[in-house]
Amino acid sequence: MKILEIREKTVPIASPIRNAYIDFSKMTLSLVAVITDQTRDGKPIVGYGFNSNGRYGQGQLMRERFLPRIMEAQADSLLDTRGVLDPHKVWDTMFRNEKPGGHGERSVAIGTIDMAVWDAVAKIENKPLFQLLADRYGDGTVNRKVFVYAAGGYYYPGKDDEQLKAEMRSYLDRGYAVVKMKIGGASLAEDQRRIESVLSILGPGQRLCVDANGRFDVDTAIAYAKALSQYDLFWYEEAGDPLDYELQAILRSYYRNPMATGENLFSMQDARNLIRYGGMRPDRDWLQFDCALAYGLVEYLRTLAMLRQHGWSPARCIPHGGHQMSLNIAAGLGLGGNESYPDLFQPFGGFPDGVKVENSYVTMPDLPGIGFEGKSDLIAQMRALSA
Ligand SMILES: O=C([O-])CC(=O)C(=O)O
């Protein structure tokens, strides 16, 4: 088999929301289609991928480096022993003549193409990606029920506590038991008022996460840690700069409840530094590495192996990004769950049509590949690229 063509397009996912670090007024992503010479029911098998929110479209890097390397490679050099496209070989081909380190420069572009390759491979095998992953890298058993939480609670022009509560209530009404809001874009006193207003609407078994998006210096991170300790939060996320492992390690002396970070670490090596030097606690903290920003699933498999070597369970991973790729990895490889943005970044976030959230869990349906064909608004945009 061979890849006939790879197309990419930059697509807007702009909205007026703001976290503690950026607004999303000009946010974009790259959508990719890997068109193969394989067919099913007379139609070409096409794999699709896109990158998560937060890092913008990647078209130029793809056009100048990664797509030509794939298309110039001998078609056979990209195949496994079964004659099917091998994501690891495609990855090695993309990475040819790339130096180590400085991962963010290219990890999003490679991760986006990698997603489309896995989608194509699972479709060629006519299996859901979660089943393919369990068969190839696990013992074949899948856990179709995946924990999901609702991320939102952004700062928004004119948004008051009543609107914040209404937003969170609507997530609870849609079946979520864990919700997330932004902090660090206002004073501590104002954020505490916002947090307490959300806590006031949570019922038994319902929990809140807060996310500072890397905004705080060490003193502010500690001040928040002390103030947040009085609430029974699900987690305190990305307090300081994502690469400041010392800050993260210091925080454990001030915050006993769970913390979460990792969405802005874009390689196994960066993730390993967090595990080595960040003081993260495998019995309670959460890791949010997102394959769609971090060189894809080929690299995520290396990260999971690194975690195992350091005594961490994959169940401590709840990736950032809210895409179906991580849902498949969760169901196939035993992650602790996945993020979800019920009202943001559509049509890229979310679940196949008809999938319901119940007590903060979804059940994965049987769709070949990642499952994009089950989400009508998303697959319409994807097919427009590959048609
Ligand atoms: O606001 C963002 O950049 C997204 C984010 O941190 C998250 O989903 O955890």
Ligand SMILES: [Mg+2]
């Ligand atoms: Mg975050």
